[in-house]
Amino acid sequence: MILSRPYRPEDMAGCLALFDSNTPRFFDASERESFVGFLGDQALRWPYQVIELDGRIVGCGGHAVEADGVSVALCWGMVDNSLHGRGLGQVLTEARIAAARATPGIRRVILNTSQHTQGFYARFGFEAEKVTPDGFAPGIDRWDMVLKLD
Template sequence: MQIRPFQTSDTPRLLELLRLNTPEYFSPAEEKDLIYYLKNEIEQYFVLLENNKIIGCGGFNLSEDKKTGKISWDIFHPESQGKGFGTELTNYRIERIKEIKSIEKISVRTSQLAFRFYAKFGFQLKEIVKNYWDKGFDLYHLEANIDLVKIR
């Protein structure tokens, strides 16, 4: 397993991973959001490779005041889910976020389909917005104080 920074040439593979998880974990409408994110909003984004093939990705951004690290856009190949790769990439990002001295908390916005994964790291549910991402895809906003986030 290898984690490395995202490169623009990775975009077609990441879109393929998204499509493999649509509509089970993502709404078809979210593809345009991912494309926009990859072109305009990336701050720290990574890909996870196994046998030199991208099987997952995820990143983080900082709030404007640089006090919150915001975990973003986790996507894994369906055959790679449940094998610890998501935990490894999340641990990696938490460690990178904790290196930033101004950070006080970490947040993640996900859906009802994935929020339990983040709860294992100590994130607490703060808000639910029904049909936020699309019909049937609710927003689950979770946060944790930087000192309470667990590496698993």
């Protein structure tokens, strides 16, 4: 059974296991410390969800309203590497876009991702604004993307 619920501090190990399952293709090992910091602080202040399948954390991701007041940024979204292609990422992304649409004044959703997942987000209508070769790490390009909600 699939369950989506808010992140709790005791979920950190499960979320880190997801990160590790997606390293080095989707995340560089050097990003792990930033993710640990996020989970220890910001994931409790911003809407951050985990997805459980039969009691095991198999996905996580959140969003945050940007300082401009018109943008929501998707942050730290991932699904267990062994479960890619089964629709969990779609469920997670659709839920975060719906939350953005429900937030008063929000006109766009932004994210940064890699060349490996930009096509996934393009299917939801995200368009590339900027591509930075090796922007995350050698071999992992940074794609800054936007979805206009207007």
